[in-house]
Amino acid sequence: TALLSVGTLAKADDMPEERSLSGLEYELIGRGDIYAHGTVDSYSQAPMLDAFVESGALPPVADRLPAEPIVFKTGAMVDGVGEYGGVFRHVIGGRPEGWNWMAGQHQGWGGINMAMQECLVRQGPRWQVKAEDQTGPLPNLAQSWSFNDDNTELTINLMQGVKWSDGDAFDVEDVRFWYEDNVQNENVASRMAKDSFGGGASMEVIDDYTFKFVFAEPQSETIVENLAYIQGCPGPSHVLKDAHPEYNSDATYDSYTQALPNDVLPPVVLGAWVPVVHRPDELVIMRRNPYYFKVDESGQQLPYYNEMHFRLSTWGDRTAQAVAGTGDFSNMEDPGNYVEALKQSQDDASPVRANFGPRVLAWRLVLNMDAAGAEDEGEKALRTLFRETDFRLALSHALDRDAIGQALARGPFAYPYISGFATGSPYYDASSSDYHPFDQAKAAELLDGLDVVDTDGDGTRNMPGGGDNLTINVDVSQAGNASIKQLEAVASQLAEVGIAVQTRAVDQTVADTNFTGGQFSAMMMRDNVILPTRETCRSWPAGANCPHFNAGGDRLPFEADLEAKLAALQSSSDAAEQAQLAREMQQLVTANAYTIGTVQVPAALLVNKRIKNAHPGTPVFMYEWAEDGVIRERLWTPAADQEQEVLPDTIAEY
Ligand code: BQZ
Ligand code: CA
Structure with a gap:
């Protein structure tokens, strides 16, 4: 055809036949079977939070949760409703650049970005959704959305009553600030590039929890996928506006990017865990976010783990530690160590389970x-x-x-x-x-x-x-x-x-x-x-x-x-x-x-055997990395097998 000005090329049919290493079967389920926004009769919290509520440092759990939290369905949990407590141990090769993800900074990858950021919609768990339900991304902060008749306007209804980890309200202003002052501001190196969303959609605020994107051309559900991690994750406008040149004449775009340096903790987040300690080249410790907006069907606020560790090491060490049992999780992605890691994980006594995708x-x-x-x-x-x-x-x-x-x-x-x-x-x-x-x-x-x-x-x-x-x-x-x-x-x-x-x-x-x-x-x-x-x-x-x-x-x-x-x-x-x-x-x-x-x-996913609810078949990467696909807020370990917390009975203090 005219497009192929390069002469006759061999087709992929000539490529050697591909051999599949996966062979693993798992059941696909409906998109609403994993979680849905809704209510539960009564809510409860991790026991370690009781003292904070008694002292008045935190409002009661029901007041910290939104009107309709995200409810994780028991039927989709392979090991069922969880027990609170313990530590989830990550090892990563990256180092937190800074906490200002709105300006494109990363937090060290390997699941730490994703533990603190929450996004308008969610892609990770879609690997488990059956084909006829693959009609677009799963909801998250965006509770629902709809297009107008000619598909040129996308109206999004945000969850109502979600709070940031410092207790401040999350609302449409956070989303407007993310989009207008970061994405569409070409001076900010945001993860979503200017004009890459629907050719540069404009945004109209309707009320505190409703807004719409207006497109020059008709769009579809597919475009909504752009609003998932890592592109569609609003930051705390109540913290960041003061540092942004649009609102502060003393600020520059450089100073804005650096506004949340990696040695000033805790940052304000929406994620399930909040970074509270960062020892450079050594460790990041995160503690549960008492304002997290998700629960299980018994009304227990998520996450189940009180603490998350990110040892700052190398990506190769992530796999080595998962195989040795001193780390809980690894996306095994360096083929150089596949054979050895697989050999070891096949042993019945091995602390780790390996799944190829x-x-x-x-x-x-x-x-x-x-x-x-x-x-x-x-x-x-x-x-x-x-x-x-x-x-x-x-x-x-x-x-x-x-x-x-x-x-x-x-x-x-x-x-x-x-x-x-x-x-x-x-x-x-x-x-x-x-x-x-x-x-x-x-x-x-x-x-x-x-x-x-x-x-x-x-x-x-x-x-x-x-x-x-x-x-x-x-x-x-x-x-x-x-x-x-x-x-x-x-x-x-x-x-x-x-x-x-x-x-x-x-x-x-x-x-x-x-x-x-x-x-x-x-x-x-x-x-x-x-x-x-x-x-x-x-x-x-x-x-x-x-x-x-x-x-x-x-x-x-x-x-x-x-x-x-x-x-x-x-x-x-x-x-x-x-x-x-x-x-x-x-x-x-x-x-x-x-x-x-x-x-x-x-790639193979390695997960420690004491981790419950890690669904068999979770791919290292499909719609998103496994850290999202495995749904970490829903993982747990029985009390008897839990790791000692380094900072028991503490939460992020602002
Ligand atoms: C997975 C991932 C989770 C980034 C990063 C990193 C960056 C890229 C990519 C992967 C790491 C892990 O990948 O290798 O297994 O845990 O973090 O975010 O390598 O250099 O820019 O896109 O995600
Ligand atoms: Ca020459």
């Missing part, structure tokens, strides 16, 4: 194509070359993905990844993917065609017109073991076709912010290209600053097409039409080597 972890080399945004002429010339589809295809053909997979881990784990949706995505379709087989001659031919030839005979190709040697600086996160291993293989394979790669391992937070801020030349990274409505700008074009690897809005010819198809997918209510659009998107992305994929692997 589909291939949802994919790695890729991302080239920055924002030529106009380059800081010097050399970088500009390089990015101009990155904009050539033949150049990206040359790189893709230069990669021997089987060898990369074996460098990562021996065994049947890795499968080639070209670009676009990972095979574990509900949107993936093999026959719509163009496959770029390992073919150094083809790579050489494409590079020659771009006049990228070795003019001085030193073995490295030169920039067009006999310029300097072509060297690509590729950043990689120090925390990403699997990325680092793959980059080594990629660098030596590219050298074989005459392209020099200079690798630079940078701090994880620096890599994160450099990527989202477009401050890089090339980057080797893991990504989960599963749903286009989640962290959209990491992979897809939507609005001028999006994707991060072509911010600035200077679209490549196929990219405009891709953007239109993504918008159409988000605004469609017809599953067949959406599947067709996804196929066309996959076609565009792979035919044009939008990013240069390497391999994709399945």
